[in-house]
Amino acid sequence: MTVMEQRGAYQPAPPPAWQPRTDPAPLLPDPEPHRVLGTEAAAKADPALLRTLYTQLVRGRRYNAQATALTKQGRLAVYPSSTGQEACEVAAALALKEQDWLFPSYRDTLAAVARGVDPVEALTLLRGDWHTGYDPYEHRVAPLSTPLATQLPHAVGLAHAARLKGDDVVALAMVGDGGTSEGDFHEALNFAAVWQAPVVFLVQNNGFAISVPLAKQTAAPSLAHKAVGYGMPGRLVDGNDAAAVHEVLTDAVRHARAGGGPTLVEAITYRVDAHTNADDATRYRGSAEVDAWRDHDPILLLERELTERGLLDEDGIAAARQDAETFAAALRERMNQDPVLDPMDLFAHVYAEPTPQLLEQRAQLRAELEAEQTDREGAHG
Template sequence: MTIDVPTTGRSLPQLQPISFIGADGRLTDTPTEGLRIPSDATLTGLYRQMVLVRRFEAQVTHLTRQGRLATYPSAAGQEAAEVGATTALAPNDWLFPTYRDSAALLTRGVPVAEILAAFRGDWHCGFDPHEYHTSPAATPLATQTLHATGFAMAAKLKGEDAATLTFLGDGASSEGDTHEAFNFASVWQTPTVFVLQNNQYAISTPLREQTNATMLADRAAGYGMPGLRVDGNDVAAVFAAVAAALERGRNGDGPTLIECLTYRMESHTNSDDPTKYRDAEEVEHWKQFDPIDRLERYLRQTGALDDATVAEVAEAAETLATSVRDAMNAEAEIDPRELFAFVYANPRTALAEQQQVLEAELAAAGQA
């Protein structure tokens, strides 16, 4: 009997994060692991999307403060990781997001009303996963890592040309589900890219109290897969690293772990008070590394961006914000019967009986 032994990569990632564009908007001299900086045209598109995403996050945060939405976890400050990684996906690839990845959903093309349906309590998900090749956003920590790995395994068995990408945070990286996903993905060489957004906090727990590891990307070597440490506020580096990892997966070379060093500028959710566990000085320090500012400086230097384009993008962002407000001002049309939709592929007897009870109640109330 022949046993296929997977080819593994065990080298430790470099300590200095991969970066093309520094905080000052100038090219860095950091080693880039053979990656190439994206074209100005690609970077201009990434700049536009990051501006849109930031305005979206700001508008949604305002709506939560007005009581128009329930608890919302903003990804302000993490635009480079969200947009860079998601934009690298091919149409046939699948995204497995978390509750903080609304920016990724927007980048993937999901309409704002469908993104916010769950936060408003209108629907469990709000969008059709098959239409956008995107799974429902996972709230439990790290469960989406297993979903991404299992889906990738299925795609591999079917011979499909598709990879999966999942986001997780530094806190989720300590969960048992993540260990299982890393191990399974590496053993079976699934085309999975794990994008670990290290935003320095697991709710109120700082990274230094979560792990004594030098960096989270080190963990990849223990599972026999490549690990990269990337400047998560440099969208050029994120896009290049994720695009290469996805291509590697599609070529049959297995999973990759990419740690994106970034920072959560706002609270964990709108119900959280970050002043209880971090200093204002720390937030101010991270503002120096703003992903949008640095890319704008770089593109202005190359001549790919001018005042007119910046103004046009800002106007598009305001149009998006208006669409968010309009969507949340519209009353949702909710059908109670939808409780029973998409629960089981083959309906269960008990569920059918419950549906009959509801149908009877609706008929009695004149809502049939």
């Protein structure tokens, strides 16, 4: 007896018997990125929300500039700037409720700060002082993820667990276009769709995975189209339109909270600065391309909308900029203070229960430190 002859064996159905499990039409993204600013839809936007978005964008731009300057002063080892992407960062934080979780990538420091994380603590990882630098549970912000896309399966797991427990929790996971080329991205989307987990995936398509342009990563019509292959809706949005990003993410979070399952959102934006302070972006892109995107700057777009509608004047602009300067000055002052570091902290919070290897390493380091202390005391004795 062959395998195919065994009772219960899979028997291929003829082609006419095949039916799609899901109608793909409702899952397809719009042919053009969704926009609000500069359209008739802007008149329906909440003025208070627009002002909040504007203030946060201006502060976020100054935060990026200050953090970049700190790398040049030796206060940070590295900083992946999100200049030009502030609309995605701020909108992601504001679209969530207090009980929800944000899962950022390494470039999403600003999103963590907009969510409430202390700005100095958010930079601690990039300073090399701590594994994370902040308590993830305090503001429901997972550790900044340096490995590409590894935070996505974690977001799915948390969202699925919350759903099983009956908790009113949605997870929003952020990733760059480069992260969509990682296996973790595909595994996360597949699990999320099969489990109908309450999770939203936000892809910030800023054009480059370090020096690799999007065209060398995928041949898909858009990254949002990839959602259809997993059975979830795909949304395409202008990532520099803060109002549009907030609207799309808010809708996706609401859909997930209501039991509708996951959504993949692709925000079309641009990384104005280099990949990090260690990158020379002039080697793979021209200044004309960067300048064209500066004309589509998220702050300018929102500022133009607010001023044309009489919701923002010169005094309001000056106040937002002064708020940003005050914020940057406080960050600069605190970052210029040398932290008091305990080498034994290397072993704290690695595992809930330390492994034998970790305990051995900790004991070895403690012995070396005590020996050094004894030598110093003897030299001064």
